[in-house]
Amino acid sequence: xxxxxxxxxxxxxxxxKKKRFFVIVLVLLILIPVFTYAQLRIAETNKKNFxxxxxxxxxxxxxxQNMLSSDRIPDEWKRSRRIAVQQLQYYLDHDVNPxxxxxxxxxxxxxxxxxxxFFPLLVLAIASDLVSGERTSGTIKMxxxxxxxxxxxxxxxxxxxxxxxxxxxxxxGVLCYLISGAVxxxxxxxxxxxxGFVIQGSSIESSFVHAVPQxxxxxxxxxxxxxxxxxxxxxxxxxxxxxxxxxxxxxxxxAAVISGTILSSMSxxxxxxxxxxxxxxxxxxxxxxxxxPITGMTLGFSLLILAFWAAVSLAVSFSVFTKQDIMN
Amino acid sequence: xxKTNHSDVVLSVKNVKxxxxxxxxxxxxxxxxxxxxxxxxxxxxxxxxxxxxxxxVDLIKPTSGEITICGEDIQRHPEAALRSVGCIVExxxxxxxxxxxxxxxxxxxxxxxxxxxxxxxxxxxxxxxTRIHDKVKTFSLGMRQRLGIAQALLGRPKLLxxxxxxxxxxxxxxxxxxxxxxxxxxxxxxxFISSHLLSEIQLMCDRVAIISRGEVLAVGTVDDxxxxxxxxxxxxxxxxxxGKRLLAGERDVRIVPGNEHRIDESVLAGMKxxxxxxxxxxxxxxxxxxxxxxxIGVVSVQSIAPTLEQLFLRMxxxxxxx
Numbered sequence: 001x002x003x004x005x006x007x008x009x010x011x012x013x014x015x016x017k018k019k020r021f022f023v024i025v026l027v028l029l030i031l032i033p034v035f036t037y038a039q040l041r042i043a044e045t046n047k048k049n050f051x052x053x054x055x056x057x058x059x060x061x062x063x064x065q066n067m068l069s070s071d072r073i074p075d076e077w078k079r080s081r082r083i084a085v086q087q088l089q090y091y092l093d094h095d096v097n098p099x100x101x102x103x104x105x106x107x108x109x110x111x112x113x114x115x116x117x118f119f120p121l122l123v124l125a126i127a128s129d130l131v132s133g134e135r136t137s138g139t140i141k142m143x144x145x146x147x148x149x150x151x152x153x154x155x156x157x158x159x160x161x162x163x164x165x166x167x168x169x170x171x172x173g174v175l176c177y178l179i180s181g182a183v184x185x186x187x188x189x190x191x192x193x194x195x196g197f198v199i200q201g202s203s204i205e206s207s208f209v210h211a212v213p214q215x216x217x218x219x220x221x222x223x224x225x226x227x228x229x230x231x232x233x234x235x236x237x238x239x240x241x242x243x244x245x246x247x248x249x250x251x252x253x254x255a256a257v258i259s260g261t262i263l264s265s266m267s268x269x270x271x272x273x274x275x276x277x278x279x280x281x282x283x284x285x286x287x288x289x290x291x292x293p294i295t296g297m298t299l300g301f302s303l304l305i306l307a308f309w310a311a312v313s314l315a316v317s318f319s320v321f322t323k324q325d326i327m328n
Numbered sequence: 329x330x331k332t333n334h335s336d337v338v339l340s341v342k343n344v345k346x347x348x349x350x351x352x353x354x355x356x357x358x359x360x361x362x363x364x365x366x367x368x369x370x371x372x373x374x375x376x377x378x379x380x381x382x383x384x385v386d387l388i389k390p391t392s393g394e395i396t397i398c399g400e401d402i403q404r405h406p407e408a409a410l411r412s413v414g415c416i417v418e419x420x421x422x423x424x425x426x427x428x429x430x431x432x433x434x435x436x437x438x439x440x441x442x443x444x445x446x447x448x449x450x451x452x453x454x455x456x457x458t459r460i461h462d463k464v465k466t467f468s469l470g471m472r473q474r475l476g477i478a479q480a481l482l483g484r485p486k487l488l489x490x491x492x493x494x495x496x497x498x499x500x501x502x503x504x505x506x507x508x509x510x511x512x513x514x515x516x517x518x519x520f521i522s523s524h525l526l527s528e529i530q531l532m533c534d535r536v537a538i539i540s541r542g543e544v545l546a547v548g549t550v551d552d553x554x555x556x557x558x559x560x561x562x563x564x565x566x567x568x569x570x571g572k573r574l575l576a577g578e579r580d581v582r583i584v585p586g587n588e589h590r591i592d593e594s595v596l597a598g599m600k601x602x603x604x605x606x607x608x609x610x611x612x613x614x615x616x617x618x619x620x621x622x623x624i625g626v627v628s629v630q631s632i633a634p635t636l637e638q639l640f641l642r643m644x645x646x647x648x649x650x
Contacts, residue, residue, distance in 0.1 A: 007437070007438065018425055141421060145415050325348075
């Protein structure tokens with residue numbers, strides 16, 4: 001282990017000095033104010049139209065129910081709307097505002113919306129050139145001719161990657177809270193959030209529903225985001241080992257992640273699509289009780305699928321990296 | 329630096345073969361490198377020099393054969409074997425977004441027992457003190473070369489492997505490198521230097537292995553290998569026809585027809601009506617005197633060292649006969 005620490009230090013330093021993390025922070029610093037402004041406009045409009053959030057919620061429920069009676073809406077949509085109506089009704093009955101305008105609520109919904117595309121993108125900025133970058137620059141020859149076993153080098157890269165993925169999740173949350181809080185106020189930690197909706201067909205079972213304070217909900221959410229980000233990171237590491245060029249490695253991973261998002265919205269009838277990793281990335285939906293992209297998917301199932309993909313990627317990464325000939 | 333006995337085998341390569349995609353790239357390579365010697369690895373581009381070097385440092389796994397460095401098998405104990413090796417494979421690479429110093433610290437952390445004093449020491453050895461704290465992307469090729477050598481020296485290796493180290497260096501740089509290599513060898517280090525230029529190897533190396541098409545053709549001192557390969561002697565006369573007749577009349581002088589010699593065209597470019605011969609060099613003075621007595625003015629006589637190509641030709645001819 002004492003021999004591994006300097007290697008981890010090396011890999012962490014290299015990512016830092018490549019200024020990849022600065023890019024991530026910069027992207028966050030630009031995007032979060034944009035979304036905060038958009039949210040502010042929505043809040044202003046709502047304030048103009050509704051004096052009370054109860055009215056707004058009732059209005060929303062009515063809108064959804066009108067949609068449900070229309071013939072032109074596909075069944076799939078109807079199912080999710082029906083569930084949404086039941087959830088809104090639950091919040092209304094318990095006198096809790098699900099869209100309370102404060103920094104914490106904004107952060108919660110921003111993080112949850114970012115999990116399928118935005119976080120994978122940030123993770124790819126770090127993970128995609130971990131190995132392929134060393135090949136492109138030729139430094140892999142120096143790295144692998146030092147008296148260190150190859151698996152230790154890959155392991156140190158993996159540890160450094162885990163560190164930066166964790167940092168990305170935490171920094172995103174903190175920046176989001178700080179920036180949006182300046183506009184919406186820095187409160188909302190104690191607001192109850194309902195979780196534990198069990199979806200059965202097009203109705204929800206509310207016997208397991210319980211309220212958790214929003215700070216605890218945020219922690220659970222961050223944990224789930226970390227799990228899906230790490231899965232993407234480990235897959236990207238494998239692609240980076242297998243593919244020689246960094247741009248090819250980014251494109252491959254982006255294609256995989258984006259196709260998952262598209263499949264999620266159209267694969268209701270193709271059931272085996274649920275085994276694809278990118279269809280399972282939206283873990284935070286299970287927490288909020290939104291219907292899964294394919295019926296029958298549960299949090300446990302998604303975690304299992306992600307773990308399986310990650311384990312296979314790790315096995316492939318390590319066996320290829322330790323055996324492959326470095327030709328270029 | 330540890331003094332190694334000259335008779336110790338530092339690097340031993342036995343019957344190494346490598347197939348890539350079913351094609352034999354390295355057919356059979358065997359040689360030993362002893363302690364404190366400068367060993368040249370000579371071959372034309374594409375002969376398998378770099379592939380062999382990559383196998384020496386565990387970047388490529390041989391299909392069969394055995395490579396040991398200081399007694400440690402590179403395949404079975406890569407960690408132990410690589411501890412005795414410093415190398416630059418192809419170009420001297422470095423992380424361009426870090427400073428030279430950061431790069432050295434990075435590689436120092438990959439090995440036990442290299443402290444800051446040692447890093448300062450190798451920086452001084454390659455003479456990079458003034459620029460070491462600059463980003464590598466601002467370095468010239470020569471400075472990258474020095475940084476690469478500094479990196480290779482960090483772990484006090486017993487064997488230093490340099491792949492085409494004179495590539496991209498100017499004549500002054502090549503001369504400095506030659507002196508530097510000699511200094512390291514005098515301290516007891518073994519050096520393994522690949523090149524495609526015979527002249528370079530000739531000036532630098534104690535012993536040479538010649539590789540062609542993935543096979544080692546010969547191993548020995550440069551002088552041994554060149555023995556029996558005639559130098560070209562190129563004559564220019566004031567009266568070219570008379571001169572030619574004179575040369576033709578000598579029994580031990582062979583005139584080489586213009587399309588048969590293998591002298592580089594650039595060497596002959598400025599020589600009008602040059603007569604290319606192969607002959608014993610000791611006879612040149614006597615022949616000049618004879619020409620002068622016959623009233624034939626000698627403009628120039630030039631001895632041109634055999635090229636690598638010539639050497640190959642002789643060796644492959646020998647092979648097909650023997």
